[in-house]
Amino acid sequence: MxxxxxxxxxxxxxxxxxxxxxxxxxxxxxxxxxxxxxxxxxxxxxxxxxxxxxxxxxxxxxxxxxxxxxxxxxxxxxxxxxxxxxxxRQRLAEVSELMGSDEDDEALSSLFDKRGHWNPEDKPNRWGDPEDSFKQQQFWVVFETCLNNLPGNQAKVFMMREYIGLNTDEICKEVDLSVSNLHVMLHRARLKLQKCLEIKWYDGGKHA
Amino acid sequence: MLSCHQATRLASEAQERPLTFKEKVSLKIHTMMCAGCRNFETSMNTLRKAMQGFASGNYDSPDNKDNDQQ
CATH class of the missing domain: 1.10.1740 (Rna Polymerase Sigma Factor; Chain: A)
Known part of the structure; x- marks a missing residue:
């Protein structure tokens, strides 16, 4: 051994x-x-x-x-x-392709009721000490899983923004999106990540 | 009065651009009354910090553990 x-x-x-x-x-x-x-x-x-x-x-x-x-x-x-x-590179992409599918919209709108308010079970909770989470190896495993769960196009623009560090104009030019469409996609990505981290880390799997 | 959907949208956009005065005030008024959106707004900052840590590889990956054992 x-x-x-x-x-x-x-x-x-x-x-x-x-x-x-x-x-x-x-x-x-x-x-x-x-x-x-x-x-x-x-x-x-x-x-x-x-x-x-x-x-x-x-x-x-x-x-x-x-x-x-x-x-x-x-x-x-x-x-x-x-x-x-x-x-x-100036790549031209179909806006429809990048905006994601309708099913995606439905999945997201299920977080909110018809008036746009949180469904009770989806209301974000207060997270524990974030800096402390960062020190725990298991947090990063969960974090990566949540990133991998994002739909392809949302993952793409989110990573361009937050990982590669491109600014809004650079991303819009690259993927041929309007600023407002980009903001919609980043908003969706963040809602999903927030939800995923809350379920898998802050609420549940913390002591895994 | 903003809906939670609109409030989270503003909280997300605040990561991209400075909000206008009107947007800031609307968001503030909403989050004063809505714990869910207040928590969402705070988690946006956490998310950005986490991405920075993730991007710099500055975290304790399983690989690091291997090295520690050497």
């Missing part, structure tokens, strides 16, 4: 070994591709961005002590690559 553990840890000790662990690299590449595809919606451009980011990061792999540092670094590079692609 001790022997196999130290062997496994040994694999992570130096950054250069990232290059030799094909399984690890492939998993990481898939995660990056998923993220890049969501943002760029062009498989070819997304693959290019991922490849460039991986190459850039692997060149400096030696300077990383462990996988988490490496992963953070490679995603930071990927973020910049994606921002470049998005800023350069």
């Amino acid at each position: 001790t022997g196999s553990t130290s062997q496994a840890e040994g694999k992570q000790l130096d950054g250069a070994s990232q290059l030799n662990d094909a399984d690890y690299l492939e998993t990481l590449r898939q995660q990056m591709l998923k993220f890049a595809n969501l943002q760029i919606s062009d498989t070819h451009l997304a693959e290019d961005a991922v490849q460039e980011a991986l190459i850039g990061a692997l060149k400096k792999a030696d300077s990383f002590g462990g996988r988490s540092a490496f992963k953070t670094w490679v995603f930071a590079i990927l973020k910049n690559k994606i921002a470049d692609v998005l800023r350069k």
Whole structure:
């Protein structure tokens, strides 16, 4: 038991070994591709961005002590690559495609009654100390799950805004949305995230 | 008087642009009386902070745990 553990840890000790662990690299590449595809919606451009980011990061792999540092670094590079692609490209998307489906609207309006007031069971509660949540590893697992649960187009604009850090004008230009449509989508995304975090973390699964 | 749907919309838009004076006052009046929307408004700030933490990878991921054991 001790022997196999130290062997496994040994694999992570130096950054250069990232290059030799094909399984690890492939998993990481898939995660990056998923993220890049969501943002760029062009498989070819997304693959290019991922490849460039991986190459850039692997060149400096030696300077990383462990996988988490490496992963953070490679995603930071990927973020910049994606921002470049998005800023350069003027992609025209159908507004209807981006605005999401009608079912989506129904799911959301179920939070409110006909007069636009909260349904009693959907009324947001006061959250516990947020800074404290951030220190708990399980919070980030829940947070990522909630992000992954957002419908594709909402996830896309929300991540452009909050993760890549583009401003309203840049996003509207990129996805050919009016400012007001973008605000509607971000509002929906935030309502969903708020609800998801409340159910899965602040109300329920906190002590999981 | 704003509905909760409209109030949450303003609370969300406040993350994108400065609200006008009229919007600020309407939202304030609503949240003074509505705990649900007051909580929603607070959670918008938490959400932004969480995204910043998430984006910087500055959290204790399972990978970090592996490293701690080294």
